[in-house]
Amino acid sequence: MPTDTKRLRGPEVSQSPSLFLCRPPAVLPSQGPRADGRQRDQVDVRPVFVRCGLVSQAKGSAYIEAGNTKLMCCVYGPRETERKDETDMKCGRLTTDMRFAPFSCPERGSWIQGSQDKDFSLMLHESLQPAICLHKYPRSQIEVNVMVLENSGSVLAHAITCASLALADAGIEMYDLVLGCSVRQDGASCVVDPSYEEESNCSSGSSENQGGLTVAFLPSLNQISGLQSDGEMTEEILTAGVRTCIEGCYKLYPVIQQALAKAVRKAAPPPSES
């Protein structure tokens, strides 16, 4: 191949400058208060800001902010399906897609969906499917698209909450709202709704019980529609973590209900007394 002698080419692959730090980032302590002032071992979720109906073109949309995690979800449908299999004749089809903006994480991601993105989309699909009355939408397709604008921890849990809000905003019939909550087990203490640093922190102290858990929960039906854990934990810690997540979902429920009621009132104001 003829080489270009007039130009100096830099390295083909670019890297983030954080790899060249002189000091490695400090390992977060596993005792004492957390970096943002919340408590350990207590159901201390970050306060959320939710708003529905932001995207005018979508049937339903929602935006959620929890700490620095920001994500938005749009729902399109029910639309006619392109592919017609036998199963579509009886009930609708749900398609989910979760994407990360390349600037959302500390390291730049790419626009092409990696296997991790597909994994999140699949988890989202499994968590939302039990809640939607798909049998009421035969031969139709409901599309849920989540876009993560900034990833500051427990992104899957908030995506599940955001997606179910958007579905409710779109008027899709559901059995119940799906709320997500995640915990991170760090040695003997567990932190609810971890931030990005807490999630990727591998404390060198205790090597037992390091892991993360995300639960998707339907509060009024008391059913778990999604569960995912990784790392290594004993079974007791896992069970305790699931109970903590359920509590966290119950704490979040009134906020989400209020936001939904507000959006409905704005869209269709009650008739004024005259």
Add this chain to the structure above:
Amino acid sequence: MATVQVSEAEKVYILHGIRDDLRVDGRGCEDYRHMEIETDVVSNTDGSAKVTLGHTAVLVGIKAEIGKPRPLVPNEGYLEFFVDCSANATPEFEGRGGEELGTELSNTLYKVFNNKHSVDLKSLCICPGEHCWVLYVDVLLLQCDGNLYDAISVAIKAALFNTKIPRVHISTDEEGGKEIELSDDPYDCMRLNVENVPCIVTLCKVGHRHVVDATLQEKACSVASLIISVTHKGTVTCTRKVGGGSLDPESIFEMTEAGKRVGKALHAPLMKVLQQEEHLGKKKQKVGFLG
């Protein structure tokens, strides 16, 4: 997953049987089907294993290659998983049909091994920051009759036990560059410690009870399953709920406990069988693919 059509009457029959702890083929709710394991089936790999669980057949081949370590962990090697659902298993997998299932399986495998103790990654390091061993674990589904996760995890454990990584020597030449030399003796190799490699147990919720190692018919009667991966000490490395239904928190706790019990009991006989096969050495009867 490949599905079969099950009529309503058959579903009721299976449901009632499971309620009384009696499955269609006579097993109890927590019994596995007949499992056959054979290692060292493919000679071009560094480690391989074939597992037949009932009618499900899975072939795992491991190849060790020298690569560059990940930037954030310069003194560790890593594993790469790839699951291929070929059209041999069922016609549904023809073309790109099996890709979705393959991605789901490999993503779960990444999560299962995403911890410090399953495989000792530091032993895979050759030269920190420059060279390390990358183990490419390739899983091939030969036949699909339900319970893929369990068969795949047992096959991976057997294949990792069988893996022989050649020993390398690093020498510096005149200019200061590093040279890698492979030892001449083909039997001079490093073996991996697979004590902590977890096994996956899939529990399907059928009616009010859960079953281990469900066949395709039983899977068609269940709404949701829980996948739990357990080490020999009883530590849980990954759990995941699959399927389009929802589960009660109490059933999840019950299934986790049962999964941990079943998974823990799986490791001891498995290691015994693998070590027995290893001791047979040259006297081992090769069954191969037509046994």
